[in-house]
Amino acid sequence: MRREIIEPFRIKSVERLRFTTEAERREILRQAKYNPFLIDAEDVLIDLLTDSGTSAMSAEQWGGIMVGDESYAGSRSFRRFEKTVRQIFGFRHVIPTHQGRAAEKILCGLLGGPGKVIPNNSHFDTTRANVEFTGAQAVDLLPDEARDPARELPFKGDLDIAKLEKLIRDVGPSNVPFGMVTVTNNAGGGQPVSMANIRAISETLRAHGIPFIVDACRFAENAWFIKTREPGYADKTPAEIANEMFSYADGATMSLKKDGFGNIGGFLALNDDVLAERARAVLILTEGFPTYGGMAGRDMEALAIGLWEALDERYLSYRIATVRYLADRLIERGIAIVRPPGGHAVYLDAKDFYPHIPPLEYPAQVLVNELYVAGGVRGVEIGSVMFGRCVDGVEQPAHQELVRLALPRRVYTQAHVIYVAQVLEELHDNRGSARGLRIVKQPPYLRHFTAELEPLD
Numbered sequence: 001m002r003r004e005i006i007e008p009f010r011i012k013s014v015e016r017l018r019f020t021t022e023a024e025r026r027e028i029l030r031q032a033k034y035n036p037f038l039i040d041a042e043d044v045l046i047d048l049l050t051d052s053g054t055s056a057m058s059a060e061q062w063g064g065i066m067v068g069d070e071s072y073a074g075s076r077s078f079r080r081f082e083k084t085v086r087q088i089f090g091f092r093h094v095i096p097t098h099q100g101r102a103a104e105k106i107l108c109g110l111l112g113g114p115g116k117v118i119p120n121n122s123h124f125d126t127t128r129a130n131v132e133f134t135g136a137q138a139v140d141l142l143p144d145e146a147r148d149p150a151r152e153l154p155f156k157g158d159l160d161i162a163k164l165e166k167l168i169r170d171v172g173p174s175n176v177p178f179g180m181v182t183v184t185n186n187a188g189g190g191q192p193v194s195m196a197n198i199r200a201i202s203e204t205l206r207a208h209g210i211p212f213i214v215d216a217c218r219f220a221e222n223a224w225f226i227k228t229r230e231p232g233y234a235d236k237t238p239a240e241i242a243n244e245m246f247s248y249a250d251g252a253t254m255s256l257k258k259d260g261f262g263n264i265g266g267f268l269a270l271n272d273d274v275l276a277e278r279a280r281a282v283l284i285l286t287e288g289f290p291t292y293g294g295m296a297g298r299d300m301e302a303l304a305i306g307l308w309e310a311l312d313e314r315y316l317s318y319r320i321a322t323v324r325y326l327a328d329r330l331i332e333r334g335i336a337i338v339r340p341p342g343g344h345a346v347y348l349d350a351k352d353f354y355p356h357i358p359p360l361e362y363p364a365q366v367l368v369n370e371l372y373v374a375g376g377v378r379g380v381e382i383g384s385v386m387f388g389r390c391v392d393g394v395e396q397p398a399h400q401e402l403v404r405l406a407l408p409r410r411v412y413t414q415a416h417v418i419y420v421a422q423v424l425e426e427l428h429d430n431r432g433s434a435r436g437l438r439i440v441k442q443p444p445y446l447r448h449f450t451a452e453l454e455p456l457d
Helices: 022-031 059-065 076-089 100-111 125-133 161-171 195-207 219-229 238-247 273-286 297-310 313-332 363-375 414-429
Strands: 093-097 117-120 137-140 179-182 212-215 251-255 266-270 345-349 380-382 389-391 394-396 402-406 437-441 452-455
Touching (some): 059 297, 076 266, 093 100
Parallel strands (some): 179 212
Antiparallel strands (some): 437 452
């Protein structure tokens, strides 16, 4: 008999949830200009906006916070943090930042610029913005078959090597300052990247003298998928798999707000001595001294513990199974999602959910709004609000219209997951009444964070 999923932890502290009525939520959403990013967290019942910085820390991490060394220079907490990052990731230089986008900004500021092209399997929002802010071009190189939400592939996050080789030939190696791969591929549905693909990317880039950087936000989840799906890795630990993954790279950026179990923190890790020296010079200008770099000592203590906890096999098995449970239940009810489900989130296919709403009326944004009104659940749009473009006053839609339901680590129980499924099932049964939206105000970068919208008549 198959046993129920259980959380591999006990709960020692709880936070009260505020329940609102549907009428209250309609007014809250109206005042937030139909953008759930602008809703106060206390007005959200179950918050699946992001898994970034929203994890619950362990008793061991809270204990580590109490012994943080807050020395400005030479902190022992940094040395512990540095040792952990080196043990797991293997890079010589560990440059702490307050979060992942700060590491991206330093790297792109040093190596980007007009005329430069930076390939990736899929750039997520802040990575793309930091690339493009320098004048460089961010290029996504997923295989064509990976763009089909319903297509079942074990490593749907793989980068297309043929496309990478063509890009390098077309623009010239000197115009590709570095290549990237994001593990797991957040913009593409939280899909994993195989070890074989990581190795092939490395070989391709190194053949042209191009540095290889891994966006490592969800490296532990990616390692688990390699262990469970790729031949030859079943008997290896997630830590051993992570060691191999990063052995093929020249550096990494990471938001430790994901697979670091941190509420804040990140790093840029490099092997290149000269580039690392330049990065530290920028770090001092923008983040802080190289032995704290925008983090408190207590944060670094907690992260040094959290990185190892993220590699625990019992935790990873539970984490992936919880996402799979939600995905399977939705599939059974005929709700289209990106398949197979990834490691940190379920991605709803809003084009299928609302076939009567065209992309430029933002069906994915409609779905996150309806989800909040119906059940107080907050998700995030990954569609034409986030990745669409306004060129010379003309809107261009994104390729996909997705809604991500990202599960914070060690925060919600199985009952919360069942509730989310029930709300979506009710919405799906009454989906024909939903109507589109239009954008009435937007910033030039990362518009989805602060854009204001209104319903169409």
